[in-house]
Amino acid sequence: MGVYALKRVIAMIPVMLLVGIIAFLIVQFTPGDPASFFIGEDPAPGELEAIQRRLGLDQPIYVQFVLWFGNVLRGDLGVSFHRAEPVMDIFLRRLPPSAYLTLVAIVLAVVVAVPVGVLSAVKQNTLIDKVATVFVLIGVAMPNFWLGMLLIMYFSLELGWLPVQGFVHPRDGLLQSLRYLILPGIALGFSGAALIARMTRSSMLEVLKQDFVRTARAKGLSERVVVYGHALRNAFLDVLTVIGISVATLISGNIIVELVFNFPGVGRLVVDSIQRRDYPVIQGSLLLIAGMVIVVNLIVDLLYGLADPRI
Numbered sequence: 099m100g101v102y103a104l105k106r107v108i109a110m111i112p113v114m115l116l117v118g119i120i121a122f123l124i125v126q127f128t129p130g131d132p133a134s135f136f137i138g139e140d141p142a143p144g145e146l147e148a149i150q151r152r153l154g155l156d157q158p159i160y161v162q163f164v165l166w167f168g169n170v171l172r173g174d175l176g177v178s179f180h181r182a183e184p185v186m187d188i189f190l191r192r193l194p195p196s197a198y199l200t201l202v203a204i205v206l207a208v209v210v211a212v213p214v215g216v217l218s219a220v221k222q223n224t225l226i227d228k229v230a231t232v233f234v235l236i237g238v239a240m241p242n243f244w245l246g247m248l249l250i251m252y253f254s255l256e257l258g259w260l261p262v263q264g265f266v267h268p269r270d271g272l273l274q275s276l277r278y279l280i281l282p283g284i285a286l287g288f289s290g291a292a293l294i295a296r297m298t299r300s301s302m303l304e305v306l307k308q309d310f311v312r313t314a315r316a317k318g319l320s321e322r323v324v325v326y327g328h329a330l331r332n333a334f335l336d337v338l339t340v341i342g343i344s345v346a347t348l349i350s351g352n353i354i355v356e357l358v359f360n361f362p363g364v365g366r367l368v369v370d371s372i373q374r375r376d377y378p379v380i381q382g383s384l385l386l387i388a389g390m391v392i393v394v395n396l397i398v399d400l401l402y403g404l405a406d407p408r409i
Contacts, residue, residue: 114389117392118167122167124384125380125384126377128375175189181376188367192363199363203287203348211295212298214230218295238293238296242289243358245288250281282355282358298337301336302325302333306329339398342394352364353366353369356369368383
């Protein structure tokens with residue numbers, strides 16, 4: 099297990115290097131000049147060039163990359179052009195809301211999707227199975243921003259049950275925090291729930307046909323023990339794969355949902371930084387988000403080894 103984990107950690111190094119190069123190049127080739135945001139409509143002669151020198155934008159691209167990536171290797175993601183704060187401090191300040199939102203979304207997705215997928219497989223070709231299939235199709239097809247707006251219109255504006263926007267930290271009141279997290283959590287996690295439910299159903303149908311399941315039933319075990327104790331346990335490896343993919347998708351999908359709900363998280367930070375051409379924040383945020391996705395994949399790989407030692 100130790101060798102398996104070490105190989106996965108080593109494999110992260112070239113991936114992060116490639117992500118860093120892509121993040122830097124994407125930002126550099128985006129139209130717009132960050133220095134232009136610091137000057138008015140009628141700048142003084144040489145003012146634009148002076149700001150570019152101060153921001154280090156007058157250097158060739160390869161020089162900028164070497165300087166930036168060298169600082170990244172030392173744990174320094176640079177300083178925001180507009181906030182004049184270290185990028186790491188800004189990102190860590192915005193991370194908790196996004197982390198809580200992702201946690202709520204994946205918990206809702208798993209709690210709903212796994213029982214729906216299991217029930218759909220056990221009740222194959224019945225009304226329950228058909229209803230679950232419709233749920234999956236809607237979840238896959240419906241964009242999360244559209245679902246978010248529907249939730250706001252009904253539960254916030256029509257019924258007045260839940261707030262439209264904002265965030266309250268759990269330390270200031272868990273129930274109050276959940277009121278702000280539940281709608282964006284549903285909007286973010288609905289598509290993930292559909293994928294997990296579909297994979298759970300598919301894996302369960304395959305496992306339920308296996309000989310060991312028929313043997314368990316022949317031994318007189320209850321249907322609950324057969325389904326959850328034997329079938330689901332063996333089908334869960336494929337489900338775990340989709341859960342890992344869903345978490346990675348939710349981390350990146352935060353951007354759109356946070357805009358809809360005016361959520362003060364990492365996604366909103368990235369969008370604001372793009373609008374202002376704040377290169378250090380964009381590059382650092384992309385690198386850190388990619389790092390979180392890679393860590394999630396690493397955790398899933400390690401869970402594979404724990405769930406099935408043959409891996």
